[in-house]
Amino acid sequence: MESLFKNFFERWGYGFYMQFDGQDGVKMLSDFSNATATTFKASTYRIKYVMNTSLIFDTYNYITTLQDPGASVNGGTNANGLQSDIEFEYLRSTPDSVILIGKRYRNYLYLIKASAAEKTSFENGGYLTAMNKLKNYFVAGFPHIVLNQGGTEKKIEMWINNSTKVVDGDYLTPQQSLLSAASGFAFGIDGAYFSNGLVSEGVRFRGIKWKTDTEMVAYDSAGTEYKVGLSPAPLTLLHLAVGAKFRLQANFRTIYPGTSTLGSAIVGQYVNNLHNAYSGFTFVGGALTFTFDIANRRLTVTGWHTQTAGAAIGTGGWNTVYLQLYQGCQRGIYIYACIRTSNTSIGGKRICTEPDGRSW
Template identity: 70%
Template structure:
């Protein structure tokens, strides 16, 4: 009995030492209270932007960036524009959003909208890969905010969604359809000019030539060194209502160029991370040379049923012999996709031309079909002119699907890409139109033979 009393007394002593049986509030509040406050903070911040939000989002597949304008409503609806296409830049799309605590406060766009285009799993819908699209997000973790910005991070791919408060004038401009006008203006500027900026001083000046690609949404900054080597930097870019944002920045000589903006109707400047401005100059011809970038930076590629701007009539016959005959009786097979890819092996001075063709809907180039390959060695003179010599590939077409495609690449007596490369010296240069830069292949002996190709990293 005495032992029982002692044990009971000990329990009472322990209980008396505990002033409260309530949870230990390490941060002064219950976890669910902190979660609710964090969610409310983001909701209030979104609604605080009464003029809407300008936004930039990078994608992982090719590093391109996309621009948005968003207006959030208290009823969990969001209206947005995007620089994805002419239609999305002009017509508002309304969808829904949620704010939910999942390890942290998250902004979730839960119905299909212009953000969803980037992650569409059908590659043909956005030019991305099947299953993953352009590798983008619709669910974002709330990181932090300032007086005029919100910063969120994609939950799957980790790309940052930057949101900046729009002004009343910008809101009016977006609502009046001026986003499309601004996009077209910048595209037109790059189509008609070869822009560059000058950085450095005291004998270290560099002319950085700027190239934008509206298809991949990547901007390049190229510089030719005194010993004729190529230095290059690139960033995803998004069109703004008054220029463009560079999501990761063009970095040269320790300077990070983060965007460009119009100072007037005719004057445009680039600016760096500290706000310093650099006048954008133009030249009549490119300052940098494409042949220095082939193999070190770019491949060239022609696509199914596509003749790119800048291709001459004779060039259209040659490249068209492949891209336009894959799905008709000439080939003997009904292919629904195809591409010609020119890959330069600079150390070994070799060129590989790969003819890819497929009967699989949505297949990615190089997979889900067949590859027919021809290889060449090459020499390059002081002018950057190439002379190609056939090394291997289909001299006589084989049977089956590959055999038919080999005819399109190298059929004797036809104007094919193989006969062109065997019988011409070739020069390469850039060509820009409609806000996109291309690679152009021209015969030195027959300059009326010009073929333009997509630049592929």
């Protein structure tokens, strides 16, 4: 059987291949890592009636890795791990699937019966091959789902994050606003499953699969297939994604490659002067974050600085917040309103230039 595992935050998803032997033994593969995708691990399971018929993975296996309370095991937090389950109770079944739900964190476990061909593939290293094939597909171009609604063609661009196991679906409206949706995803042998479903433009996409060796299709819960196109360039323009999806961040004593001279000077003024007591204090960490609020046309610049080594951005330190309105954004050019301020604490530097060139 093949299963799809949806994780907490209703985002992350993990894929497993499980072979149950009927004698309490189960062997697993998982897309948790390349190693777990190729090496079978054996453990036990049992079916037990505990308030409801329950499937319990009662010795350690890859599925337990997500539930393990040790942060070092799965990248979660100590005591909580990734907030996953090892005890599942029966919800419902279809002719080829059994759907269960985690007793503790209410994560869904979809057990989908694997075909003989899929079984052979899983047993012969096909899982890692399939994972790499899909990852490469997303590296080679910019896949998007083509949706025909009432004669209008809509393109929903997909982005996958292999470490958080999240897929994003971005739709650019004719009014040039970006609608972004997200779902966890898990690798299958012939594509990927979207754990919670990727909901965009009224359609809940359940996954993508290979139609031919080079072409993919997306499908919804009813089984309707949608063409997946591959674009050589991103459909989503960066300036539209900024704010809708991303914020910009500069890290402690780091100027990223490609930053312009002026940009380096502006950003560097902050990130490169934290450690040298420029402000009178010495910091061991910091970050400068630009958060765009599209609806209200606001840019919030947050300067975070800390004297605690290893602190996560935004925690264990101080935030200096600066709010700037902007009038609009055309093709990526932002026009800022100038707000007169008497605050000269920022090193006494001029911080604003009027449209007429006056600066103060």
